[in-house]
C-alpha cells in the first residue's frame with residue numbers, strides 16, 4: 654500500500670482514520686462511536702439509509718462539522734489541523750459555483766485559490782465533455798455544471814476527494830460519463846475517493862472499499878472483495894415456519910419465510926453444511942440485507958478498524 658506523507662504529520666497509509674468519532678446535534682447523536690480506517694488510494698462507497706449519518710461523516714472529514722467527541726485523521730493529521738486543507742476536496746449535491754462566471758473564469762479562480770493547481774487536468778475534464786469555455790455557469794445543464802465542479806475538485810490535486818451524492822441530479826447517461834471520468838482520474842492519480850450514494854449498483858461498479866452506516870454507527874467497513882464472501886445466501890424448506898436450528902448457530906443478518914421456503918442472509922461462523930442450498934450473494938444483496946437489518950452485528954475486514962488486524966464482529 655502506498656504511503657502518503659504530509660508535512661508535520663508523518664507518513665500514514667490511511668487516508669481517513671476515525672477513533673470513537675461522534676457528532677451530537679440538539680436532537681441527538683447523528684454519528685456515534687465511529688472507529689474505522691480507509692487505506693489511501695481506494696474508492697470507498699459510503700452507504701446507509703436516509704438520516705444514517707453519511708453527510709455528517711463527510712462534513713466532519715471536510716471540516717464543515719465539528720466533532721462532539723473522538724478523533725478523525727486525514728493522512729495521519731488531525732482534521733482540526735489546517736495543514737489538511739490542501740489535501741482534500743469536497744463536492745456535494747449543490748455545486749457551489751458562481752453562476753455569472755464563465756467556465757474559463759471559474760477555472761481561473763481555481764488556479765488563483767489553489768497553489769498546486771493542475772490546469773491541464775481541469776481543462777481536460779471540461780473539454781472532454783464539450784463544455785464551452787466561454788459559457789456562463791448559470792446557462793449550463795446539470796451534467797455540464799457537475800463536470801465543471803469535478804474539474805475544480807480534481808484541479809486542486811487533492812489526495813482525498815469527498816463526494817456527497819454528487820451525481821444525484823444527473824440523468825443516467827451523464828451519471829455514467831461522470832463515474833467513468835471519476836474512476837479514470839482517481840486511478841491515474843492514486844486519489845482516495847469517498848462517495849456517498851443510494852445507488853447500490855453504481856457503488857458495486859465503482860467502489861473497492863465500503864463504509865456502511867446505519868443509525869449513526871458503522872455497521873460494515875472494509876474491502877468489498879472481503880465483505881461479500883463473508884456472507885452466504887441460504888435457502889431451503891422450513892418445517893416449523895422458522896429457520897432450522899442448525900442455521901441459527903451462524904450469524905443471521907436477515908431471514909424471510911414464504912410458505913414452506915426460507916431464505917436467509919448468513920455470516921457463517923464455521924462450515925455451513927446442512928439440509929439447504931448455499932449461494933454467494935452479490936454486493937448489492939449484502940448491502941440491502943444490512944440496510945434492512947441495522948441491528949445486525951457489525952463487520953470489519955482485517956485492518957478496517959483501528960487496533961484490530963483480523964476480521965472481527967462487534
Ligand SMILES: Nc1ncnc2c1ncn2[C@@H]1O[C@H](COP(=O)(O)OP(=O)(O)OP(=O)(O)O)[C@@H](O)[C@H]1O
Pocket residue numbers: 678679680682683701702703704705706707708709710
Ligand atoms: N445541522 C443539523 N442539525 C440538527 N440535526 C442534524 C443536522 N444535520 C444532520 N442532522 C441529523 O443527523 C442525522 C444524520 O443526518 P445526515 O444528514 O448525516 O444523514 P445522511 O445519512 O446523510 O442522510 P440522507 O441519506 O438522507 O442524506 C439525522 O437525524 C439528521 O436529522
